[in-house]
Amino acid sequence: MKLLMMIVLLLLGSQHALGVEVYEGEESVLLPCQVPADVSSSSTSAVWDRDELKKSTVHLRLKSSDDLNDQNSHYHGRTSMRVDALQTGDLSLTLRKPTVSDSGTYTCTALKDGQAQRQPGVVHLKVTEPPPVWPIVLLAVLVPLIIPAAAFVLCVCCASKRMKDRQVPQSEVVEVGQQESVLLSFQTTANLPRDVTVQWTRSDSNTMVHVYESGKDQPGKQDPGYRGRTKMNEDPLRTRDLSLTLKDTLLTDRGVYTCTVKKDGHMLLQKSVALKVKESLPDIVEVTEGEESVLLPFKTTPDLPQDVTVEWTGPKHMKVHVYERGNNQPDKQDQGYRGRTEMKKDPLSTKDLSLTLKDPLVTDSGVYTCTIYSKDGDKLLQKSVTVRVTVPHTEVVGLTQEKESVDLPFKTTAVLPQDVTVEWTDPKHRKVHVYESGKDQPDKQDPGYRGRTEMKDKDPLRTGDLSLTLKYPNVIDSAVYTCTVYNKGGDKLLQKSVTLIVRTPWMAIVEVTQREESVQLRFQIPPDLLQDVTVEWKHLDSNKMVHVYASGKYQPDKQDQDYRGRTEMKEDPLRTGDVSLTLKDPHFTDSGVYTCTVYNKDGKKLLEDSAILRVRVTLMDTMAEMLPHPRPHKHRRAQSDLGHRNRNHEDVPLMGVQSA
Known part of the structure; x- marks a missing residue:
């Protein structure tokens, strides 16, 4: 109905x-x-x-x-x-x-x-369950009798309301996180006899949570699931504080808790408290693809029974790891995680349920949830961890053009299926090399690379060495190369980029007169290489620091006193790739070998090249030095000097020197 x-x-x-x-x-x-x-x-x-x-x-x-x-x-x-x-x-x-x-x-x-x-x-x-039909019929018969009785009951209720020692307090709601302590409060103004019994029970399951009787706690009368986890204040009848503290809260502790005070089987007081146990917010861990492993942390405080099941699940509800009956259960986990997960020995005794995930891949990114079930399948605890697997920074390889070949390195510890595709590409998305179905696929690579590439290892999927050998490298091969590993469904499993710098084998030489306003030492690197590198210019003959660019700006306090105020680099050199140095007011003592070195944030040398600067002294400079009056201003230098300048105008692709 x-x-x-x-x-x-x-x-x-x-x-x-x-x-x-x-x-x-x-x-x-x-x-x-x-x-x-x-x-x-x-x-x-x-x-x-x-x-x-x-x-x-x-x-x-x-x-x-x-x-x-x-x-x-x-x-x-x-x-x-x-x-x-x-x-x-x-x-x-x-x-x-x-x-x-x-x-x-x-x-x-x-x-x-x-x-x-x-x-x-x-x-x-x-x-x-629906109520029986007959009470509705009976209700119609008894209505004339119920109304007078209801008036009598109302009078009784009004009288009992004035009896504070028999008043039933309103129920309340408290919320707490997992593995925390919570207070179920119950304070009364009633004068209670010393021989009453105080019972805290779960209303939804009629479970005995805590018993206080004969002036002390009675752990033998409470449910085993609450033993050691409950506590009342000392001498609660004297203080009139019957509150209960529940420790190490579990998800199964959700429910309505009722405190009842009885004497000789008759109820004197009663109060209910609704307890909500919240699931904890997820932790976030980050790891770079190619690292050995990542730890998904989960440490507990409650004493857990030995017959619980610990289940880690991952994205798309895949079973990542199962621990049951005191042992790992590899047959119950998803195929993609077999051999890649590990829990610490005897996790229930140590209360450390953390999971180690080996060889993390970009596709492993997502939310991982650990759930602990009782033997009856009830959810006791649950925690989530968000894993972010990022692609590592670009690795840089530098060499001179005279080399026969160069290796673009890429080694992985991940266990790769035999049906994956390994694909090396350049910045223009041209296929540099393709390895598929257990062999190279020259018909799938760009014609400009045919006959010039080979996988460094003959069996790359077994050894995990996906490095590529590029033969006859030329200056025009300088670029960022990316290796991507796809599964048979086309999903990206691994990816790494390598920056290749091919330099000319000679050292640039420049000659400039001492009366020139400035001279430029040229050095071009790949634009947008890395933003956290350090660029250092040094004078090798004197071992003096000529110029330092780090943390996105010029560092004058790190250069030698002789060069302060005399050096300059173009604005935003890392973005443009132009780390050339301008040296002002060149003097014959500035002659020598200058080296520019690029370091990463860990101090590893990424790129380096050198140039020879020769500053000639003219007859006019010699005479000017001998005269008692000051040296002529640079802007008023003699026109005849301009005709005698000897400068190197070679067009050097990566490094050269020219006068400004």
Whole structure:
């Protein structure tokens, strides 16, 4: 009967928590969930979960269809969502033929690539048995008798309200995180006899949480799951503080706790406290692809039974690692993680459930969740860790043009399937080299590289050495080369870039007269190489520091006193790649070999080249030095000197020197 169906939506302490109540036997019940349309349209899926179940998925909706492969069997054929749910933002779930066993907490989450877009919506469903029909008929008969009786009861209630020692306080709601302590407060003004019994129980399961009797705690009378985790204040009857402290909170501690004070079996006082245990916020760990491993931390404080199951899951609900019955269970984990995960020895005793993930790949990025289940499948603890795997910085290789070949290094410790594709490309996206189906594929590479490349190792997938040998390197080969490893489905597994610098084998020479205003020492490097490098110019003959550019600016305090105020580099040299140096007022003592060196942030030498500067002294300079009057100003130098300048005008691709 529709008149007997109750659907009540109540706010339960959170703007996202709703309560839905329905009778068993109804055709269906709607669990409401609404998100903004812009959130749902950018999501890739929406999932309904029931946290207290070991297999928690109730319904999973993708953009165009449902994905019920991982659905809990209890809900097979009984759930549905709107076909346009992710387009409209209406993620409500219809549950058909609700039963009492469907009662519980359901969460609705919009996901993008496996990660929650916002806080999940929470719905508390309560399914109760319908009342019998005969009380309705009886009610019509007894109404004339009920009204006088109700008036009498009202009088009694008013009188009992004045009896403070028998007043029942209002229930309250407290919220706490996992593995924390929480106080379930209950303070009274009543004068209590010394022979009363104080009992804290779980109303939803009728579990005995704590007993205080005969002036002391009674641990033998409480449920084993709470032993060692509860505490009341000393002498609570004297202080009138009957509050209970619950330590090391678990997800299964969620529920309504009721404190009852009894004497000779009669209730004197009672109060209820609703406890909510929140799931912890995810940690974030970052690792660079190519590193040996990454640690997903999870340390616990509660004493866990030895018969629990520890389950790490990853993106797309894949099982990453399972620890059960005191042993790892490799046959229960996803194939892509076998041989790559490890937990510490005896994790339940040490309370360290952290997971080590070896050979992290870019595709391993995502949210990883560790869940601890009791032997009955109840969820005890849960923690999430967000893993971000980044591509390493570009490695730089430099050589002179006379070399026969150069290796572009790329070694990995990852175990690669034999059906992957290894592809080296240049900045113009031309295929430099392709290794596929266990051999090189010269017909797939750009004609400009044919006959000039080969994999350094004959069996690169077995050894993990994906380095490429480039033969007959030329100055025009200077560029950034990228190696990408794809699986057979086309997904990117690994990637690394190498910057190749090919220099001319000779050293540039310049001659300039002492009366010149300035001279420029040229050095060109790849633009946008790295922003955290240091550029140093040195005079090798005197070992003096001529100029230093670091942390994005000129560092005058690091150069030799003789060169202060006399050197200059162009603006933003790392972006343009022009790290040439201008030396003002050159003197014959400035002659010698100048070297420019580029270091990375760890002090490793990336690039280096040199030039010879010769500063000639003219007859006019000699005479000027002998005269008593000051040396003529640079801007008034004789025109005859300009005709005698001897400068090197060679066009050197990477390094040269010219007068300004």
